[in-house]
Amino acid sequence: MTRLATLRRSLSPGSIGIIYVWALLIVFFSVWKPDLFPTMSTVRSVLNLNALAGLAALAILVPMVSGAIDASIGGNISLSGVCCAWLFQNTHLSVLAVVLITLGIGATIGLVNVLVVVVLKIPSIIGTLATWLICDSLSSAVAGQQSSLSPPQLSGSFGNDFAIASWQNFTIPVLFVLVLAAVMGLWLTQTPSGRYTHAVGLNPAVARNTGIRVSLIQSCALVVGGILGAFAGMVLAAQYASASPGSGDAYLLPAFAAVFLGATQFRLKRFTAWGTVLAVFMLATGEYGLALAGAASWIPNVFQGLALIIAIGLSRQVFSRTARVTKRPQQAGSAVSAGDGPHGTDVPAGATLQ
């Protein structure tokens, strides 16, 4: 394939459809609301208001790359946030100690998921949903009869470091998302462990036969996801200067939507950090544009659902055609051809997701 053909393929709508849809949305809303939409205020709002959704999406990305769905993210965010607030309210621990303990809680949630998914072999979607329920209930128990915990530290130095600090009115969670996406992107594509994780997610049986320790990789992925979920919980607590039981639940579905949508992007059709982040902000742009135009509160959700179906549907069609063309000389049997698409988009086939 010539360099030009490769470039053309890389820039095709089938490869980076989100960017085209994003551009279309920007043009559309800029024409519709020329005085309101194409402003720095819109850029800031889209990024600032959705950075947490980006963190939640990145938290579930690692387990999903390894082939395990982590549906406990909502409960993890809630419990971590509430525990963080509780520690500030009821102890004299330093900020660093509270941060470490909270991340430890996230790691523990990850270990519980390991027990359920890797050791007990319970399908991850079911097992981690159970963990979610347990975490959510525990967050209510920790909060006691309070509807929320609001210790002053959450709006003090802790709040500043995790949510309020800003540059040009872009808040620090936006930086967290960009840094995390860059680190995860590099790790997943440029390191052996990242590539092993992809291999486990694509086909655990083949990965095992090639000597990769599948259980260890999935366990590490679930623990890393748990820690990142706890980090998102702390950012949520800092952003709101309070923590409420169940407050993380709202991030579950948008996180999955972003990860699945992101997986339809780029040539390899895999779960990727940048694809996920692009999907978060593309969906957020559409929702914000509609809100700016005065849409009723139900319309953005309809938009999100339709955008997900259309983007994945179109990309899957393109991928299927491309795969048919490239598979012909190879025949079946290669690790990559076990599924019909990226890890997530072939859920019904069930080959790679536990």
Place this chain on the structure above:
Amino acid sequence: MSPAFRGKRVVGTAVVSAALLSTMVLSTAGVSGATSTTQSRVQSHTSIPAAVAALKKLFVRPIHIPVNKKITKPIPKGKTIDFVVCGVPQCAILASPLEAAAKYLHWKVVTIAGGLTPATIDNAWNQVVHNKPSAAMGTGFPEIVFSSQLAQLKADHIPVINGFVTDKSGAGVVAVVNGQPSYTYAGTALSVFVLGIDGTKSDSLFVGSTTFPASTFEQNAYIAENHKLCSKCQETNLDEAATATQAQVISDVIAKVNANTKINFVVCSQPTYAAGLPQALKTAGHASVKILVNTPDPTTLGYLKSGKIAGIMDVPNTDAMAEFIDALARHEVGMSTTPSEGAGGDWAVVKKTASQVTYPYFLVKGALGQYEKLWK
């Protein structure tokens, strides 16, 4: 990929995208028409004396409970009350003051979680029917969602006292506590706060949810009072879905304020709507927009103490739990429950008075003691 296929795909994509966007445009056009934005006139910077005077009264914390009629007959002891509590955090904190009030009369409260879904609510009220308590109480459940159980309870002569709803008593419900009058009063008080602070330059955004009838009453009262006291003032409504998350609410509010930069006050009909809002407004470049919240919670109290919001309208939600007991006591002795069903006064809490508001947020200090005197 053949050119023909590529062409078809592009056309298909364009058609789907156009259809999607057209739907959004048409829907939005219809909905934005329903948004009640009063047309502005020339703004002056004068205060509104009536609002200022009314706000001055609201700044004073009520010292008397709204019920003053003593129960003259002996109240029976040993009653058991099944209390079905709704699944939102604001409801969860109501069980403990109800138990505290019931203790004064040596009554026992059994709390039953009602959740939020039709199935959980149905199960909870079925349990009440099964338990056959002396009386049943509920917060936030419109009669229609447990009408069959209500009929059964009526047949079993078990009185039901409902609260935090806009239904009226009847059909098995012997009294409605904290009902329509309270919400109308609350909406009026919110308007008075905004107009009392901003005067005729007021341009407010009321964030509510018409899914909840009580919020509609508040919102209507808010608009009516705004129009009554200030024909020049503007207000815009933001109707949030019942399922809206904090993040969605914040995004919607920021979009509204970005779309109308004249908005200078955001009125949150629920404290959850305000969580994270001060920071979001600040980073969106609207730090000068003031926030008023209806009902305190730990988060909003923290905001008020640190000066992030302008005020909290403290409403007698916790006090109302003693009114439930008062209403049942009156019913048990054959007296009218009307005194227990009136609206209590609200209290406009600002930064300097925020420290006086403490969990579990009784509006009137020593409210339970005052009720006890009515019951002796």
